[in-house]
Amino acid sequence: MYVVFVYDVAADRTRKLLKLGRRYLIHVQNSVLEGEITEGDLAQFEAEVDALLEPGESAIIYKFASETYVNRSTFGDDPAADAKFL
Amino acid sequence: MYVVFVYDVAADRTRKLLKLGRRYLIHVQNSVLEGEITEGDLAQFEAEVDALLEPGESAIIYKFASETYVNRSTFGDDPAADAKFL
Numbered sequence: 001m002y003v004v005f006v007y008d009v010a011a012d013r014t015r016k017l018l019k020l021g022r023r024y025l026i027h028v029q030n031s032v033l034e035g036e037i038t039e040g041d042l043a044q045f046e047a048e049v050d051a052l053l054e055p056g057e058s059a060i061i062y063k064f065a066s067e068t069y070v071n072r073s074t075f076g077d078d079p080a081a082d083a084k085f086l
Numbered sequence: 087m088y089v090v091f092v093y094d095v096a097a098d099r100t101r102k103l104l105k106l107g108r109r110y111l112i113h114v115q116n117s118v119l120e121g122e123i124t125e126g127d128l129a130q131f132e133a134e135v136d137a138l139l140e141p142g143e144s145a146i147i148y149k150f151a152s153e154t155y156v157n158r159s160t161f162g163d164d165p166a167a168d169a170k171f172l
Contacts (some may be wrong), residue, residue, distance in 0.1 A: 076139035
């Protein structure tokens with residue numbers, strides 16, 4: 001399965017979400033990660049996201065049977081230039 | 087066609103990207119919009135995104151043949167509660 005994970009949390013907590021996200025996915029843009037993931041890992045990841053979020057914060061996981069369904073265009077700086085991120 | 091649009095721009099410019107995005111899509115989370123769009127509108131939208139971005143900024147458009155390919159789970163606050171956003 002292929003997923004795209006986006007999150008909106010307090011500025012001082014983005015590092016926490018990113019740290020969690022990077023255990024499963026690839027950081028492609030500020031507050032956006034994506035990658036292949038097993039059903040088991042996804043269930044674990046979702047439970048951890050749920051537990052980590054605080055009131056006023058939100059996250060969305062978009063799920064696709066495989067990356068072949070995900071056609072993307074990038075604009076501006078290469079968002080995957082990891083060195084730029086927290 | 088169904089798209090998910092994510093962007094990472096300077097804090098004082100998010101309003102500009104959001105304003106552009108809302109002309110075509112629905113705001114679902116901070117810096118995330120999604121929705122149905124025609125090929126023609128998508129080409130126009132992509133050109134406007136390209137023109138609007140400044141150095142150091144980036145955007146990604148994920149494209150799907152239709153919304154049926156997009157399976158999503160939301161966590162935390164309802165990210166689509168529009169009133170919360172800029």
